[in-house]
Amino acid sequence: xxxxxxxxxxxxxxxxxxxxxxxxxxxxxxxxxxxxxxxxxxxxxxxxxxxxxxxxxxxxxxxxxxxxxxxxxxxxxxxxxxxxxxxxxxxxxxxxxxxxxxxxxxxxxxxxx
Amino acid sequence: xxxxxxxxxxxxxxxxxxxxxxxxxxxxxxxxxxxxxxxxxxxxxxxxxxxxxxxxxxxxxxxxxxxxxxxxxxxxxxxxxxxxxxxxxxxxxxxxxxxxxxxxxxxxxxx
Numbered sequence: 001x002x003x004x005x006x007x008x009x010x011x012x013x014x015x016x017x018x019x020x021x022x023x024x025x026x027x028x029x030x031x032x033x034x035x036x037x038x039x040x041x042x043x044x045x046x047x048x049x050x051x052x053x054x055x056x057x058x059x060x061x062x063x064x065x066x067x068x069x070x071x072x073x074x075x076x077x078x079x080x081x082x083x084x085x086x087x088x089x090x091x092x093x094x095x096x097x098x099x100x101x102x103x104x105x106x107x108x109x110x111x112x113x
Numbered sequence: 114x115x116x117x118x119x120x121x122x123x124x125x126x127x128x129x130x131x132x133x134x135x136x137x138x139x140x141x142x143x144x145x146x147x148x149x150x151x152x153x154x155x156x157x158x159x160x161x162x163x164x165x166x167x168x169x170x171x172x173x174x175x176x177x178x179x180x181x182x183x184x185x186x187x188x189x190x191x192x193x194x195x196x197x198x199x200x201x202x203x204x205x206x207x208x209x210x211x212x213x214x215x216x217x218x219x220x221x222x223x224x
Binding site for chain 1: 213
């Protein structure tokens with residue numbers, strides 16, 4: 001069963017530091033997403049990426065966030081200057097297209113101290 | 114802003130009982146999906162429904178999409194302890210767009 005791979009599984013960083021969360025989506029998928037889930041809260045959409053550009057983003061995805069697909073395989077989320085409230089599980093997801101089901105990775109638990 | 118209201122938030126039942134989880138919205142969705150999420154893991158897709166009135170079955174789980182594509186339900190027949198977990202509904206207003214998640218239903222089935 002193809003899967004979405006995320007690394008690292010857990011990252012602890014100091015407030016103000018930059019972090020890069022990495023994802024390898026399923027190879028024949030065309031749409032890529034980042035979601036986050038603050039502990040005890042619902043899963044929230046951050047950004048979607050299609051055809052090498054951002055196709056949609058939420059209010060959460062401000063100038064501190066950026067995404068990249070540097071090599072046709074990896075899909076990264078960068079947070080430039082982390083804040084305490086950025087602590088959450090970050091999930092990458094991908095979809096082939098249409099109304100097919102989304103495949104989520106196991107997530108990266110980001111803890112900002 | 115599109116919202117998905119999921120109910121109940123918590124459900125604790127005995128093995129063998131039936132249950133239904135509801136997902137409601139005032140907005141129309143292109144598709145609605147149900148996921149199960151284990152602690153510390155990502156959501157795992159159970160089913161996608163795309164046609165109004167559609168019913169899909171996955172063993173003891175029955176999923177229904179409302180005729181107007183604004184609501185959905187998940188019915189579990191003869192629940193088992195292995196069904197314990199967090200169930201999430203999520204809708205997309207158009208194919209490939211952002212998923213909007215409900216808050217989830219935490220199900221506990223005791224033997």
